[in-house]
Amino acid sequence: SHMLEVGKELLQNNAPEAVKH
Structure with a gap:
């Protein structure tokens, strides 16, 4: 759900940073 x-x-x-993480 989250x-x-x-x-x-x-x-x-x-945000591409989120994908990296």
């Missing part, structure tokens, strides 16, 4: 929120934030922020 993963959905994290993924949503990543899509909205489109």
